[in-house]
Amino acid sequence: GQQLNQSPQSMFIQEGEDVSMNCTSSSIFNTWLWYKQDPGEGPVLLIALYKAGELTSNGRLTAQFGITRKDSFLNISASIPSDVGIYFCAGRRGSYIPTFGRGTSLIVHP
Amino acid sequence: NAGVTQTPKFRILKIGQSMTLQCTQDMNHNYMYWYRQDPGMGLKLIYYSVGAGITDKGEVPNGYNVSRSTTEDFPLRLELAAPSQTSVYFCASSYHTGSDEKLFFGSGTQLSVL
Numbered sequence: 256g257q258q259l260n261q262s263p264q265s266m267f268i269q270e271g272e273d274v275s276m277n278c279t280s281s282s283i284f285n286t287w288l289w290y291k292q293d294p295g296e297g298p299v300l301l302i303a304l305y306k307a308g309e310l311t312s313n314g315r316l317t318a319q320f321g322i323t324r325k326d327s328f329l330n331i332s333a334s335i336p337s338d339v340g341i342y343f344c345a346g347r348r349g350s351y352i353p354t355f356g357r358g359t360s361l362i363v364h365p
Numbered sequence: 366n367a368g369v370t371q372t373p374k375f376r377i378l379k380i381g382q383s384m385t386l387q388c389t390q391d392m393n394h395n396y397m398y399w400y401r402q403d404p405g406m407g408l409k410l411i412y413y414s415v416g417a418g419i420t421d422k423g424e425v426p427n428g429y430n431v432s433r434s435t436t437e438d439f440p441l442r443l444e445l446a447a448p449s450q451t452s453v454y455f456c457a458s459s460y461h462t463g464s465d466e467k468l469f470f471g472s473g474t475q476l477s478v479l
Contacts, residue, residue, distance in 0.1 A: 261407075264405065286466070288467070288468075290468075290470075295472070295473075296472050296473070297369075297455050297457075297470030297471050297472050297473050298408075298455070298468075298470045299470070300467050300468070300469075303467060343407065343408065345468075347466065352398070352410060352413060352423070353466075353468065355400075355407050355408040356407055357405060357406060357407035358405075358407050
C-alpha cells in the first residue's frame, strides 16, 4: 500500500514557540488532509488542501500542499498548551481511501 | 449534533471471547470506516463500506468482520478475541463525492484483550 512518512514522531516545545511538521510520500496525492487528535478523542479535521502549491490557514495553523504533490507541511505559530495532541497527515489519490501518516505527538510546556 | 457515535467507550475481553463494537452516524454519509490505532503506528484501516450492503477489506482485516445493513450503522465484530487486538478502535464516516471528502471520526473504543 501507499506509505506516508510523517516527521518528527514527537516534539517537546515551550509555550510560544513555532512548530513545523511534514509528511512525504513516494506517491502523488490529489488531496492532503491534516487532523488533530486530542487525548482520549477521535481525530478532528484541521485543514484540507486540494491543489499543488496551495497554502491554507486556520487560525495559528498553516498548511501547504507541496509542489511535487508528494509532500505537505503543517506549521503552528505561537504554540499554546491546548495545542497538545497528535497531529496526523492523510493523503488521498483520486477516489481512493485516504492513507494516514503515523502521527506527530506534540507536547507544549507552559 | 451527534455526528459519529461509538459504543462502548472501554471494554476488557478475555482471550477467545467475542464482541461487537457499535458505530452509528446521523449525517447521511455514504462511506464508513473502521480504523485501529496502536501507539506510534498511526491509523490502520480495518474495513470500510461505500454504502448499505457493501463492505470491503482494508489494510488489517484479519480477525474482524463487518456488516452494513443500513446507511447509519456499521458494527465491527471480533469473533475470537486475541491479545494482538488490544487497541483503540475508531469509526469514521464521510460523504464521498470523488473530489472533496472529509472524514469525521467517533471518539473511539479502547479495547483490552487479556
